[in-house]
Amino acid sequence: MAASVRDYASSVKPTWCPGCGDYGIHAAVKQGLVKAGLAPHQVLLVSGIGCGSKLPDYTTANGFMTLHGRPLPVATGAKLANHSLKVITVHGDGDSMGLGMGHFIHTARRNLDIVDLIQNNQIYGLTKGQYSPTSDPGFVTKTSPDGSFELAANPVALALTAGGTFVARGFAGDPKGLASLIAQALEHTGYALVEILQPCVTFNRKNTYDWYRERIYNLQEDGHDTSDRFAALRRASEWGDRIALGVFYQTRRPSYEEQVPGLEQGPIATRELKGLTTAQIERLRAELG
């Protein structure tokens, strides 16, 4: 029987601030999983540290909360150990674009078959409001009293250049649209990024729901060709009066685990454990001296 949103509802109540974008993301993740026809036991949500990284606790899917910045290495290990599992990372802009930046580039380059959800609220909310790697230049926070003078990291543009095979952007204020993008990402084989623009109602008073609504438009309603990586890059570089949402780019190339010879016989996690034969033990002894 197909899973419903109710099957994903955990008894743990979220502790996010009232109005937080994470509620919209939470609703969209559950709806997206249902749309993709996945049951909670088939799914692993890996998160790091941050407000949004509390999300796995609020669902009934399998969850793994790891160190700040490290969800992608954990997801890589989980996927290689059991590639029949649907592995999703869910982490913030600080986690993914700060400490986890190296992992992000390499995971996209390897085309590991996972869905990477980056909750981008352009601020460190859990630690009470410091500017983040995705904060706009000039953004005033406790750690940038004169305004940030760093160029903002752009997850979509970075994923496009690093080799991501499905690259999309959604908005926490449009959970239905976001759920559709997440379902498409889940149906894709290979590294799938969904960057999620998300207001932080407590510490980011600039990038509000209204601020986004004045700027966002949908690529699929604007004649964008998702097979054209350079057109996607041009759309990704828009940030100001117009901010693009939807699917930027999709292509197919072999995923990382499709190319690992040892995984052809099926997931490691479900294989029968067998002891070594005497001949194998002797050969190892001889080899290792």
Next chain:
Amino acid sequence: MAYVITELCVRDGVCSEVCPVECIVMGPEGDPEWGMAYFIDPDSCIDCGACEPECPESAIFPDDEVPEEYADWPAKNAAFFSEGPGYDAA
């Protein structure tokens, strides 16, 4: 899960202004069936709770905490969108 507006509603409307997914709609003025309150679309509500503390009359409850005397209001909120004017009234 969703939040529910009850009979206590005085049509202040601040709930609708703070809703991040714009799923709170005012019942049409003077409408005998729907004119007394605002309504929350349970299919779109994301449970964020932004509306609840804003309400001057504390008329908004999570659906599992609705007081007994307003027990028919979760269905009424849903009916506004499935049978009533819904988003056309916005």
